[in-house]
Amino acid sequence: MQAAWSAAQRRLHWAMAALVLVNFLLALVMVALPLSALLAKILTYQLHKSLGLLLIPLWAWRLWLLGQHGRPAQPALPPWQQGAARLGQGALYALLIAVPVLGFLSAAAAPIGVETVLFLILPIPHPFPPDQALYDVLRPLHQGAAWGLVLLALGHGALAIHHHRRGLPILRLMWRGH
Amino acid sequence: MMMTPNQLLMPRRALAGAVLPLLGLAPLPARAARVFRFDQSQGRLEFSARHLMVLTSTGQFSRFSCELILDPERPETARVAVQVETGSITHAYPGAADLLRSAAYFDAERWPLARFSGNAAPGGRVEAFDLAGPLEMRGVRQPFTLQAKLARRRRDAATGAEIVDCTARGEISRTAFGMVADMAATGDRVQLAVSVSLVIG
Numbered sequence: 001m002q003a004a005w006s007a008a009q010r011r012l013h014w015a016m017a018a019l020v021l022v023n024f025l026l027a028l029v030m031v032a033l034p035l036s037a038l039l040a041k042i043l044t045y046q047l048h049k050s051l052g053l054l055l056i057p058l059w060a061w062r063l064w065l066l067g068q069h070g071r072p073a074q075p076a077l078p079p080w081q082q083g084a085a086r087l088g089q090g091a092l093y094a095l096l097i098a099v100p101v102l103g104f105l106s107a108a109a110a111p112i113g114v115e116t117v118l119f120l121i122l123p124i125p126h127p128f129p130p131d132q133a134l135y136d137v138l139r140p141l142h143q144g145a146a147w148g149l150v151l152l153a154l155g156h157g158a159l160a161i162h163h164h165r166r167g168l169p170i171l172r173l174m175w176r177g178h
Numbered sequence: 179m180m181m182t183p184n185q186l187l188m189p190r191r192a193l194a195g196a197v198l199p200l201l202g203l204a205p206l207p208a209r210a211a212r213v214f215r216f217d218q219s220q221g222r223l224e225f226s227a228r229h230l231m232v233l234t235s236t237g238q239f240s241r242f243s244c245e246l247i248l249d250p251e252r253p254e255t256a257r258v259a260v261q262v263e264t265g266s267i268t269h270a271y272p273g274a275a276d277l278l279r280s281a282a283y284f285d286a287e288r289w290p291l292a293r294f295s296g297n298a299a300p301g302g303r304v305e306a307f308d309l310a311g312p313l314e315m316r317g318v319r320q321p322f323t324l325q326a327k328l329a330r331r332r333r334d335a336a337t338g339a340e341i342v343d344c345t346a347r348g349e350i351s352r353t354a355f356g357m358v359a360d361m362a363a364t365g366d367r368v369q370l371a372v373s374v375s376l377v378i379g
Contacts, residue, residue, distance in 0.1 A: 035277045039363035042229050111270035117232045130270075 004177045006069050012062045013174055016055065016096065017153065023051045024150050049107055050119045052100040059097045075168045088156060095149040102145055106138035211249035214376050218242055221374030223262065227352075228365040237278065241266035244372070250328060250342065253307040256298040258324070260372075264292050264315070282359035289316045296324060304328060309346065318355045324348040324372070331378070340379035346372045 005013070030044035074082055107116050108126035116124045128134075164171040172178075218240055226236040241263040248256045265286035269275040279286040296311030306327050313322035329343040348370045353361075 035271075035273045038360045042233065042363055046230075046233070112235060112274075113270070114229075114233050114235055120230060120232055123232070 004072050005174055006065065007177060009062070009065050009069065010174055010177055012058060012065065016058055016062065017157075019051055019055055019058070020096070020099075020149060020153060023048055023055075024146060026051070027146065045114075046117065046120055049103070049116050052103045053116070053118060053124065055096065055100045059093075059100075063093070072173055075163070075170060077163075077168070085159075088152065088159075092149070092152055092156060095145055095152065099142065099145045099149050102138055102142035106135060106142045109135035109138050111135060210251060211247055211255060212378075214244075214246040214248060214374075216244050216246075216374050216376075218266075221372060223260075224371045226369045226371070228367065229363055231365065235269075235271070235274075237267055237269040237274065239263065239266050240268050244374070246344075246376075248376075250304060250378075253302045253304055253326075253328070254298050254300060256302075256307065256309060256326070258294070258296050258309050258311075260294045262292040262294075263290060265290055283357050285316050292316075294322060294324075296322070299323070313350065315355045316357070320350070320354050322348055322350060324370075334375075334377075339377045341375045342378050344372075344374050344376050 026044055026048045030041060030048055033041040033044065035041065074085070077085070104116065104124075105127070107114075108128055109131045111130045111132050113130045116126065118124055160171040160174070221242075221244065223239045223242050224236055225238075226234050228234055239262050242261060244258065244260045246256065246258045263286075264284040265279055267275045267278045267284065267286070269278065278284055281288070284292075292313070292315040294311060294313045296309035299308040299310045302308060306325065308323050309326055310321065310323040312319045324346040325348065326344060326346040329345070331340060331342050333339070334341050350368050350370065351366050352358075352368050353366050
């Protein structure tokens, strides 16, 4: 067990948090934009898909770093809070990969059949052709998982601030590394 | 030496006689041109446009009628007449069909029909021939060409009927028909594609 989070772990944590938040807001905007703002709508959809796809390698990198460096010792918390924290962090990790994967699969299944082109440069092949029935399952799953991820992340952040106010170094360890 | 029209046709007929069996299309007797009438229940009429030069979206017309006069042995004599209800657009993206029916695009309320009538262009082959003629849409007439193809003859498993699958593709400039909206998002070239299974026996 290491004494502190490595710099790479901390940067990845905050980068992914920012990506999730920005992409969630982007999703709300892209859905709400009218078709009369066609250019903005297409651009926001493609940016949403591109940022979402970025999360997948970042998640794998983060998991690899966790395996390599481990995590710092938990500050003194009651056992039930430590258990709840582990459960919450496990759910966050699971949703961090489930949301972009479900999003990509629902883009593939979408009947409109629009390609996924990473930052409008790199085409990402879809694994299957458009399929309305599959889309009707995947789309709400992606949406529900995304709401779950954001709510859980907000709760995670709120608890970190709560512990910080009580003098526990959880937030400081992730922010400054010591 | 002058040749009669029939003599001029002979080499092409001989070629057709050699090529048709390869396609599974047995040569038919002379003057075997047939009239095929079909609509959305037998065929499909799609259009697709490019967005930002890298993305494609596709829509359909759910009501159209087509009359194709075709002698599979002599595609150079083919003729086609197509009528499309512009208000019958369907599109998978919610709201897109309404946008495309609006005055900015097909203006379906004012111009409810689009029409194309084409004759086969010289030099066609059985497996690929052009149909060229005027396309009228939004009150504008423009020359248009469909590249048609006849696939292998096959027997429909459900009905037992002999079928030849026919596909045709063409490209229009939407601005030539006055559709100038959203040029930053959607390209000028729009692909049209027709596919139908012709029952020949």
